[in-house]
Amino acid sequence: MYLLGSFVTANWIALVTAQQQGYLGFNSGATLDSSKAKEQADFEREFRTAQGLRSSPGSFNSVRLYTNVQSGTTDAPISAFPAALATNTSMLLGIWCSGTTSIRNELTALQSAISQHGQPFADLVVGISVGSEDLYRISESGIENEAGIGTGPDEIVDFIQEVRSSIANTALSQKPVGHVDSWSAWANSSNSAVIEEADFIGTDLYPYYEKDKGNTFSNATTIFEYIYNETLSAAGNKPVWITETGWPAEGPMFGQAEASIENAKTYWDQIGCGLFGRTNVWWYTLRDSNPANKEKFAITDDLSTTPKFNLSCPADSGAPASINNDAQSAASMVGSDPLLWPMSLCAVLATVGWLI
Ligand SMILES: *[C@@H]1O[C@H](CO)[C@@H](O)[C@H](O)[C@H]1NC(C)=O
Ligand SMILES: *[C@@H]1O[C@H](CO)[C@@H](O)[C@H](O)[C@H]1NC(C)=O
Ligand SMILES: *[C@@H]1O[C@H](CO)[C@@H](O)[C@H](O)[C@H]1NC(C)=O
Ligand SMILES: *[C@@H]1O[C@H](CO)[C@@H](O)[C@H](O)[C@H]1NC(C)=O
Numbered sequence: 001m002y003l004l005g006s007f008v009t010a011n012w013i014a015l016v017t018a019q020q021q022g023y024l025g026f027n028s029g030a031t032l033d034s035s036k037a038k039e040q041a042d043f044e045r046e047f048r049t050a051q052g053l054r055s056s057p058g059s060f061n062s063v064r065l066y067t068n069v070q071s072g073t074t075d076a077p078i079s080a081f082p083a084a085l086a087t088n089t090s091m092l093l094g095i096w097c098s099g100t101t102s103i104r105n106e107l108t109a110l111q112s113a114i115s116q117h118g119q120p121f122a123d124l125v126v127g128i129s130v131g132s133e134d135l136y137r138i139s140e141s142g143i144e145n146e147a148g149i150g151t152g153p154d155e156i157v158d159f160i161q162e163v164r165s166s167i168a169n170t171a172l173s174q175k176p177v178g179h180v181d182s183w184s185a186w187a188n189s190s191n192s193a194v195i196e197e198a199d200f201i202g203t204d205l206y207p208y209y210e211k212d213k214g215n216t217f218s219n220a221t222t223i224f225e226y227i228y229n230e231t232l233s234a235a236g237n238k239p240v241w242i243t244e245t246g247w248p249a250e251g252p253m254f255g256q257a258e259a260s261i262e263n264a265k266t267y268w269d270q271i272g273c274g275l276f277g278r279t280n281v282w283w284y285t286l287r288d289s290n291p292a293n294k295e296k297f298a299i300t301d302d303l304s305t306t307p308k309f310n311l312s313c314p315a316d317s318g319a320p321a322s323i324n325n326d327a328q329s330a331a332s333m334v335g336s337d338p339l340l341w342p343m344s345l346c347a348v349l350a351t352v353g354w355l356i
């Protein structure tokens with residue numbers, strides 16, 4: 001048992017530390033839970049709460065957006081942009097690609113933001129995701145789960161190229177352009193053209209939704225490790241960013257998976273704490289914005305800076321020097337909070353060992 005634990009742990013650490021980045025943030029939809037458009041003040045409040053969370057293991061000063069277009073407009077830039085500038089929040093931008101044959105409005109909004117805000121805007125852009133789970137939606141499981149209208153791999157490749165030509169000769173020209181999808185879409189070899197085209201691979205990882213994998217909560221780490229590794233294997237030498245992961249605090253049973261605050265906290269400790277500062281992570285999430293979702297993932301109520309559970313990471317272990325150095329360079333990218341540090345190899349080891 002011990003040997004098996006060590007084997008799995010060594011792989012996990014190799015996987016995570018190979019990524020060498022450390023943006024830390026939450027996902028953010030364009031609307032409130034009521035479907036009302038978020039205005040600049042809404043985004044600002046959100047970003048300030050993310051940076052000011054009590055007991056946080058680091059500063060959540062990055063955000064992943066799904067669209068450049070302000071909700072309710074045709075092609076006006078989303079008010080998250082000025083809010084990010086006001087709060088020094090870095091952004092993984094999103095181009096919405098499903099249910100459309102053209103991304104012209106997305107690109108118009110982006111060009112307006114570049115002319116309006118210039119270099120300070122560009123300095124906050126981590127990268128651009130062309131699409132979000134579009135390939136999952138047209139997959140067998142996406143269709144079975146009625147996930148909605150998606151987009152095929154050839155179209156995503158075309159859209160990525162279109163984004164690259166649109167940002168050439170702008171302040172964003174050097175930014176990585178990639179795609180976000182579920183791990184299963186990346187593991188599907190019919191989609192490999194997207195991996196070849198993308199500068200980065202964004203992966204959405206939810207052991208909660210893996211009802212075919214025995215998704216009882218005590219299995220969450222095993223499932224996470226499997227689906228993360230599947231993405232990494234498919235991605236080859238492309239960087240893999242964790243664009244969504246989390247466990248719902250409320251909601252119905254999904255297969256054997258139970259939503260609860262206690263499980264959300266344990267998932268944070270066992271999965272999140274091993275990743276924060278070691279690879280880019282946009283957690284799901286600070287505030288729910290999809291009214292159709294029966295599961296509620298928000299870690300706060302009404303953007304209170306007092307979260308639903310204690311966010312402190314297990315700090316009872318020190319990492320070996322080599323890992324420490326990696327973590328330090330990654331942590332310096334997410335801020336100087338020393339509390340980010342203690343999450344260590346040993347914490348992950350203990351976790352994985354415990355589950356095996
Ligand atoms: C990850 O996937 C690769 C390729 O499928 C496999 O060889 C390796 O054992 C896996 N590692 C872990 C930790 O599951
Ligand atoms: C903005 O945040 C970055 C790190 O995320 C930091 O290096 C920089 O100093 C901050 N700028 C201001 C003006 O606070
Ligand atoms: C694999 O991807 C292709 C293209 O995106 C899709 O049509 C197919 O349904 C996927 N396979 C499964 C098993 O979902
Ligand atoms: C845990 O996951 C593995 C792999 O998917 C599965 O074989 C096993 O049955 C699951 N365990 C439980 C208790 O559901």
Ligand SMILES: *[C@@H]1O[C@H](CO)[C@@H](O)[C@H](O)[C@H]1NC(C)=O
Pocket residue numbers: 054055310311312
């Ligand atoms: C959170 O947990 C940590 C470590 O167990 C503890 O030191 C801290 O006081 C707790 N914070 C709150 C706000 O309960």
